[in-house]
Amino acid sequence: MERSSLRNWKIALPLVLLMAAGIYFTGRSVQAGGPEPGSSQDPLVTKSYVDNYINSRVRELRGQLDNINRQIAELEARVTALEQRPVIKLTIGSKTAYVGGTAKQLPVAPYQTGNGTSMVPFRFIGEALGAKVDYNAATQTVSYTTAAHSVILKIGTLSGTFDGRKVDIPAPATLINGTTMVPVRVISQGLGARVDWDQATMTITIRP
Incomplete structure (x- = not known):
């Protein structure tokens, strides 16, 4: 019984190795021929996603800059008012x-x-x-x-x-x-x- 099981493993092991090798090389070929990361065909991060992210960050930074400019203008107005007081x-x-x-x-x-x-x-x-x-x-x-x-x-x-x-x-x-x-x-x-x-x-x- 033990010899029969060992014989079966000797037959099955090469088959398993061949299947694993086939899966590995198939994956390599798919990866090599896959879409460029960040391109419009990239299923993970598309170019439109990156563009939208950049645009949202730019809008946020512009909003912060506008707020800073308003604060500066208010401070300048207060300084001017103080300078004009007798x-x-x-x-x-x-x-x-x-x-x-x-x-x-x-x-x-x-x-x-x-x-x-x-x-x-x-x-x-x-x-x-x-x-x-x-x-x-x-x-x-x-x-x-x-x-x-x-x-x-x-x-x-x-x-x-x-x-x-x-x-x-x-x-x-x-x-x-x-x-x-x-x-x-x-x-x-x-x-x-x-x-x-x-x-x-x-x-x-x-x-x-």
Whole structure:
């Protein structure tokens, strides 16, 4: 029985090898004569598929580029608007201030406290910076509101609320001859402006 099985395997093995060789060489001939990869006849990746993919990516990149260009244009417009806002100049001890080169008379001259904090009329500085200004006599508070910022100070208090956050300030809002005076630097910076100080001329320059 074992010899018969062995004899059968000896006969079958060459046949299996011949069949495998035939399949192998047939596959090779089909591959050699097959379509070029990426061509319109390629069953896996057709040329139209590649074209559609490239076009979709180009459209996507163009959309991203258009979005970037819009953002750049918006930033340029904002920069231009900021550059066109007038520079504000005040001098310690002088009732004359300048907004964009135009002289303005102040009810009380700016002064400095003992710790060197410059104080200015609250309404003037707020309006010059384009803020809505409000005074609440009942709560003894002054407030400034712009599209981007809000500032609230209570007279006589060494803290304020800036954009909803409590912040310590170097000098409290103070009433002088009926005019509320406020620390110019913290108010201006709280409203998004830049403040420069010239010690030689005792001049405050505010750039919105």
